[in-house]
Amino acid sequence: MDRKMKAAVFKGNGVLAVEEVDVPVISNGDEVLLEVEACSICGTDVHILEVPPAGFDVEPGLIMGHEIVGKIVDAGESVRTLKKGDRAVVEPNDYCGVCRYCLKGLTNHCENQISIGVNRNGGFTRYVKITEKVAHKISDRLETNIAVFAEPLACVVNGIHKLGVIPGQSAFVIGAGPIALIYVQMLKASGATPIIVSEPSGKRREYAEKCGADFTVNPNDKDPAEFVKSVTGIGVDIVIDVVGSRVEDGIRAVRKGGKVLLFGFNTRAEPKIIQHQIVLKEIQLLGSWIARSTFPEAVQILEKGVLDLEKLITHIMPLSKINEGIALLAKGEGLEIIVTPE
Ligand SMILES: [Zn+2]
Ligand SMILES: [Zn+2]
Numbered sequence: 001m002d003r004k005m006k007a008a009v010f011k012g013n014g015v016l017a018v019e020e021v022d023v024p025v026i027s028n029g030d031e032v033l034l035e036v037e038a039c040s041i042c043g044t045d046v047h048i049l050e051v052p053p054a055g056f057d058v059e060p061g062l063i064m065g066h067e068i069v070g071k072i073v074d075a076g077e078s079v080r081t082l083k084k085g086d087r088a089v090v091e092p093n094d095y096c097g098v099c100r101y102c103l104k105g106l107t108n109h110c111e112n113q114i115s116i117g118v119n120r121n122g123g124f125t126r127y128v129k130i131t132e133k134v135a136h137k138i139s140d141r142l143e144t145n146i147a148v149f150a151e152p153l154a155c156v157v158n159g160i161h162k163l164g165v166i167p168g169q170s171a172f173v174i175g176a177g178p179i180a181l182i183y184v185q186m187l188k189a190s191g192a193t194p195i196i197v198s199e200p201s202g203k204r205r206e207y208a209e210k211c212g213a214d215f216t217v218n219p220n221d222k223d224p225a226e227f228v229k230s231v232t233g234i235g236v237d238i239v240i241d242v243v244g245s246r247v248e249d250g251i252r253a254v255r256k257g258g259k260v261l262l263f264g265f266n267t268r269a270e271p272k273i274i275q276h277q278i279v280l281k282e283i284q285l286l287g288s289w290i291a292r293s294t295f296p297e298a299v300q301i302l303e304k305g306v307l308d309l310e311k312l313i314t315h316i317m318p319l320s321k322i323n324e325g326i327a328l329l330a331k332g333e334g335l336e337i338i339v340t341p342e
Helices: 043-048 150-163 178-189 202-210 224-232 247-253 275-280 295-303 319-330
Strands: 004-012 015-022 031-040 067-075 087-090 127-131 135-138 171-174 195-198 215-217 236-241 254-262 284-287 313-318 336-340
Touching (some): 043 319, 067 127, 067 150, 135 295, 150 254, 171 178, 178 202, 195 224, 202 215, 236 247, 247 254, 313 319
Antiparallel strands (some): 004 015, 031 067, 031 127
């Protein structure tokens, strides 16, 4: 095995540079070394590279990338569930298992959380070192380009659990970026109908329709909440804000007694909340933060081919072009952009 590898390293101030770094070596018994097959670009990566970074505190020198699929090439002596040659997807938010939140089962709120690609070296490279408990085994059959969806899908599954969607429920999804489109596909697979999507980009609205949206609306042309009511009469059963700033639209579009899931994360947004409407309409406002114990389910969904995620892949590019890929996602011109190591 080579001792050096190419990696996309965060240099501070919005700069990501591809350079040579040392291949990591296992130093703890519970670690595995993964040879990266692919790593996709996430909205989080775009936020990290904003100046100043939006909501993420990343030290210069860090290898970015957290939506990782790879093959185990080395394993520490206490690793029990994986062996060399196994393939795995990575749960990027590693948890301690013993803090007050972990003991409550809220591992996504771990007080000692370590986030791969944010504060520990990530997957925009050839090799990445992770702990056994965040490496989730996948079959040899599962295509690499589908397996990379495990992380965003696991986050979506966390949200879907909170909504408890049942067939026939109506849903309104705000946004049509990669995560929103996974939500649309999950809602479709769960039997939700009609599914209405609000999104300013015409290209993304088209994708939403391909993913199962029954109606789409451009929020710059029409008031999306009024549009939702024109379709459903009393409003929708479920709203999902994947943008992170549209809670007002959600409160207006949901029916009385309905649920509004807030998934999008935007630290700069300060939306107005009409509090009395939440009381009057008996709305359940729910937050959903990353993935919690949902990787096994996400892997099952991928292995069984329940969703058609291939249609969300817009670009596959080598590591040397990663900045191009990040720019494409930032501009909304790309959806799922997959990076392969060099
Ligand atoms: Zn992600
Ligand atoms: Zn913990």
